[in-house]
Amino acid sequence: MGCSKNLVDSEKLMGQLRINNIEVTHQSDQPTDYVVINTCGFIKDAKEESIDTVLNFIEAKKSGLIEKIYVMGCLSERYLFDLKKEFPEVDGIYGVNNMEEIIHDIGANYKNELIGERVITTPQHFAYLKISEGCDRSCSFCAIPLIRGKHKSLPIEQLLDEARQLVDKGVKEIILIAQDLTYYGVDIYGSKQLPQLVEKLSQIKGIEWIRLHYAYPTQFPSEVLHLMNSLPNICHYIDIPLQHISDRILKSMRRGHTAETTKSLIQEFRNSVPDINIRTTLIVGYPGETESEFEELLQFVNESRFDRLGAFTYSHEENTHAFALKDDVDEDIKADRLNRLMELQEQISFEKNQEKVGLSLKVIIDRKEGQFYIGRTQFDSPEVDNEVIIKSTKKLKIGDFYQVKITYAEAFDLNAELV
């Protein structure tokens, strides 16, 4: 359940179990003996989805379809005792830092020397590399620091080893993830080391694309932009959640950036890397958000013309700073604002995609669907961004790169033919 950071935890658990000669599957509906549910506890919808999943497997256990259920991850980290009380049928409930315990309880041995060992569950040609855990920031709406704790960077050498292992398994695209990517290294090296890490990763033979997700908009390490221009395998792509643009709301959110600093950072991205594609995430319906503050957000999106944009309605999360505020924006108004924002973004995405018609672009092939191949450009991250639908009489290899010409564009997809 949940985000790519949770997925990496699952992959590492699977790696340890497989090393113990335990057969493991991922998201499979094949018959099985044990089920491990790696939950998400970030916001209301995600929590409900995790709880429903646990309930479904409890029913499966009651009907003798499975023997044991183990629950781990963010929801159980956040509500450990409640879940233990609610779900006595579950054989083991663990937080986010109990990998050794769950492996032991499943009847396997944790092998410390295999710390980076993973079972890749994504298509073999791309994988996520989690460079740190936790977060030192205190954004008012966010429960992640409560769940994942303080920021802990993984040592560069360990990450380079993990990346080499991924390349040995056929990975060509490495997607760097964290709660706060740009803070990498401050805790263990005393300064931001993301540029140094990216530069070292780019020297690993076989890595064709390095993609950056979850950057934070204050003290952004601009050297990263220079690396995008100087090194051939850093995608001209940046994912940077901005959450809002109204100064009053940004202050209440404890974000540490203002409308002015935000806009100048976006300008710096575009001045430094002219073809950079920017993905962002926004929240609508934050406590006290007025219609005019929402209009300000719409105008910001209209002016900034993000290439990719995701948005959420505000979720009132206990023990966060914002929980002390009144969740006074009606759910219908939240939903309406989300729709208006995504409608605007759909129009922007459509217009921006028209600019790509006629261009020749390098794509990686993710899969085949019927007579079409589905791929992505360097401007598209898996699962969240645009896809390129390629018509080809020639047989293409999944995971390989090809040059294509964009022939037609829709709001969220491009059509192309092989060059």
Ligand code: SF4
């Ligand atoms: S940067 Fe803010 S929103 Fe992101 S994980 Fe940290 S506290 Fe949460």
